Amino acid sequence: MTWEDDVQSDDAPSTTAKHGNDGDLKRFSRAVTINRDHGELYRFWRDFSNLPAVMDNIISITVLDDNISEWVAKGPGGSAVKWRSIVTEDIEDALIAWRSDDDADVFNEGRITFVPAQGDRGTVVTVVMAYDPPAGFVGRVIAKILQREPEVQLRRDMRRFKQLMETGEIATNVRNPAQLAEEGK
Amino acid sequence: MRALAWHGKHDVRVDTVDDPEIVNPRDAIIKVTSTAICGSDLHLYDGYIPSMKAGDVLGHEFMGEVVDVGPGSNLQKGQRVVVPFTISCGSCFHCGKKQYSACDNGNPADNQDIAEKAYGHPMAGLFGYSHMTGGYSGGQAEYVRVPFSDVGPLVIPDGIDDDKVLFLSDILPTGWMAAENCDIEPGDTVAIWGCGPVGLFAIQSAFLLGAERVIAIDHFPKRLELAAKFGAEIVNFEESKTYEALMEMTGGIGPDAVIDAVGLEAHGFFADNVIDQIKVSTFMGTDRTHAIRQAIIACRKGGRVSMPAVYGGFVDKFPLGALMEKGLTLKTGQTHVQRYLKPLLAAIMEDKIDTTFLISHRMPLEKAPEGYKMFHDEQDQATKIVLKPEMFEARAG
Numbered sequence A: 001m002t003w004e005d006d007v008q009s010d011d012a013p014s015t016t017a018k019h020g021n022d023g024d025l026k027r028f029s030r031a032v033t034i035n036r037d038h039g040e041l042y043r044f045w046r047d048f049s050n051l052p053a054v055m056d057n058i059i060s061i062t063v064l065d066d067n068i069s070e071w072v073a074k075g076p077g078g079s080a081v082k083w084r085s086i087v088t089e090d091i092e093d094a095l096i097a098w099r100s101d102d103d104a105d106v107f108n109e110g111r112i113t114f115v116p117a118q119g120d121r122g123t124v125v126t127v128v129m130a131y132d133p134p135a136g137f138v139g140r141v142i143a144k145i146l147q148r149e150p151e152v153q154l155r156r157d158m159r160r161f162k163q164l165m166e167t168g169e170i171a172t173n174v175r176n177p178a179q180l181a182e183e184g185k
Numbered sequence B: 001m002r003a004l005a006w007h008g009k010h011d012v013r014v015d016t017v018d019d020p021e022i023v024n025p026r027d028a029i030i031k032v033t034s035t036a037i038c039g040s041d042l043h044l045y046d047g048y049i050p051s052m053k054a055g056d057v058l059g060h061e062f063m064g065e066v067v068d069v070g071p072g073s074n075l076q077k078g079q080r081v082v083v084p085f086t087i088s089c090g091s092c093f094h095c096g097k098k099q100y101s102a103c104d105n106g107n108p109a110d111n112q113d114i115a116e117k118a119y120g121h122p123m124a125g126l127f128g129y130s131h132m133t134g135g136y137s138g139g140q141a142e143y144v145r146v147p148f149s150d151v152g153p154l155v156i157p158d159g160i161d162d163d164k165v166l167f168l169s170d171i172l173p174t175g176w177m178a179a180e181n182c183d184i185e186p187g188d189t190v191a192i193w194g195c196g197p198v199g200l201f202a203i204q205s206a207f208l209l210g211a212e213r214v215i216a217i218d219h220f221p222k223r224l225e226l227a228a229k230f231g232a233e234i235v236n237f238e239e240s241k242t243y244e245a246l247m248e249m250t251g252g253i254g255p256d257a258v259i260d261a262v263g264l265e266a267h268g269f270f271a272d273n274v275i276d277q278i279k280v281s282t283f284m285g286t287d288r289t290h291a292i293r294q295a296i297i298a299c300r301k302g303g304r305v306s307m308p309a310v311y312g313g314f315v316d317k318f319p320l321g322a323l324m325e326k327g328l329t330l331k332t333g334q335t336h337v338q339r340y341l342k343p344l345l346a347a348i349m350e351d352k353i354d355t356t357f358l359i360s361h362r363m364p365l366e367k368a369p370e371g372y373k374m375f376h377d378e379q380d381q382a383t384k385i386v387l388k389p390e391m392f393e394a395r396a397g
Helices: A038-046 A048-053 A136-145 A150-167 A177-182 B039-045 B112-119 B162-169 B171-180 B197-208 B221-229 B242-249 B271-281 B290-298 B320-325 B337-349 B365-377 B389-396
Strands: A026-034 A058-063 A068-074 A080-091 A095-100 A108-116 A123-131 B002-008 B011-016 B028-036 B061-069 B080-083 B143-146 B189-193 B213-218 B233-236 B257-260 B304-307 B329-332 B361-364 B385-388
Touching (some): A038 A095, A038 A150, A048 A058, B011 B365, B028 B389, B162 B171, B162 B337, B197 B213, B213 B221, B242 B290, B290 B304
Parallel strands (some): B189 B257, B213 B233, B257 B304, B304 B329, B361 B385
Antiparallel strands (some): A108 A123, B028 B061, B061 B080
């Protein structure tokens, strides 16, 4: 997959193009400015075992080696869905790219970049993701298992990432820990 | 604990709900000693604010005693604090600019979706004010969980009565910011629509910030009387034509700055208002905006429009042409409460600002539903209702 779109005539990110994003791969992105140094943010993300703290639908991520990790996501009725993710590119303090291995039920890949923001505002963190929308009945069931709306999940996860990095905690409106547990967090 | 919960339009009840506990490191638990019903609570009561759920605990003006703290709080048990209605993290870009009500992080991630869709960006979390602003349990309760307690709550020195400082939580800073947004210059006349609590505090604030004259507009005699007590000239819009009166009173110039302290429930039998009201009641979705329209039309050329009043959605017939052609500046926003706490506490302690005059009724938390009805139905006499959870405890004990 190409991350940059060289046929565009403007400076807008290719994921915001009005046309041409209707191929086999669904691509989407989310940018957020986080008031922290890019190295700190990169290091948090690069240790994938940190990510379930900000990703609501991920139960666990087991780091198998430097480049391979096993992800377990929430499924319906308390079930779990697993896949392996492989790091395909890694530039310290700047970029991490990954894709699912060939056995994944739904092919998915992504890239996160950490770029110092203008005007002392911290770091612009941009995630671009792509997945192969599953076909047929089985595919639809799997899509449900893997969150029907990956874009919604991404934007919420990015907000939680920002909250945790900027404030040291993730904002919640529950009244007590029991309610938090009820919500499965 | 006991808490005032919203169940629907004109239906609020005191329910028994789960006690709050520390959840996040920077939390504190406050035992509420005083909590007020706000004019904007009436917007919830009247069902104008979307994203409410049955059982939501209301209340965003409160103070009390710290009874528990997380490891990241800088408060200590036993301290008395006033809590800002805005839940702000203190560490994001906006908090760094003291734009606390625009905090990026105070609103939980999932709740931010609603405002991002409606307004383009999510705003800070607020206590007890719908799920768009966080879905947080509010302060009309015995206890409240206060997130980011190292940023918001203001510690009150011993010996100062609750009634003097309670309004630091919302309406006093809101009235002050309304006047500050007028960029008052020497010799200025400021006209204020609405002599509710915010309008009355805006009058005092405008004089402190150097206004030469303040003209206050309302139709409730008691409220106009209070406005006059603070030195405002008053216009009763049921007895006088507001625009004509303002032009005569300012020698045809118009007020240099205008404040809309009314918001989306403007009263009065004006054609635009009646149409707005029909649209609201038939869910055609428009705010009732007579006050802001009239304020813009009356404002002098090159003047300033300050809008502390709460609006939620879209408006019809907004006089955009007048705003442009007359070169007006419009400033508005939810109050950046944390920015004003310390200077306003000092002003209270130096007796520069009077706050206690406002309180017309004090009652136990258990009587909150009656308080809502009274504040809603008897706006002339019920200027401000303060609920005291400990009055309930004393009665029960």
